[in-house]
Amino acid sequence: MTTTTVARKRPKHLDLPKISLPLPAKVSILHRVSGALLFLALPVLIYQLDQSLDSDAGYAAAAAFFGLPLVKLAVLLLVWSYSHHFCAGIRYLLLDLHIGLDRVPARQSAAVVFAVSLLLTAIVGVKLW
């Protein structure tokens, strides 16, 4: 049958660097990546929140921890994660309400998610250093 030969000859193109995903797909996978990062950071964040609220000394210890250069970099990554997850999440809530489902607005809102989350990260980055 022609259909089977056609099916067999379908090209496989899984050269990942050559696959260019549309912006909404990038928002989607980064929504997942940022969520996973935030999940992994949870114990440290809860510990530091607990410590910082506990006492004057605990607050100073938390402040010292967040002053470490490597920790600052990690915080910046987590700030981006939270911002991206936050903005992309709002976008998904709107999509659930059937707002912006068409291709053009969906791509525009994906661009807004990237722009806003990177801007927020940059603002926090400036404040951190």
Place this chain on the structure above:
Amino acid sequence: MNRIVTGAHYGLKDWLLQRLTATVMLVFTLVAVVRIAGAEPGYAGWAGVFAPDWMRAALFVFLLSVLYHAWIGVRDIYMDYIQPVGIRLTLHTLTVLALIAYAGWVIELVWSH
């Protein structure tokens, strides 16, 4: 029906709770950012942000929302990428235990300071 041993309820409940907890976190984040931005620097100001009873309650609901939201999200990641049932069940178990431990910690954190 062919159900997977380490899946979940496959239904509206998780979908809805993922969005409900997201909305809770969204509102709390905005309130917290405004309060933190307006606080005096130092321990007194920081502790003051979370001192009122309503803020403790809000922080508590926020943190529990974070944990439940994280459970659904992480479970979805396992279901997509971890195919061997034994490994997936192990990861599910460890994640649930960790999140329950965090929940206990959060209760202590919110009401003790």
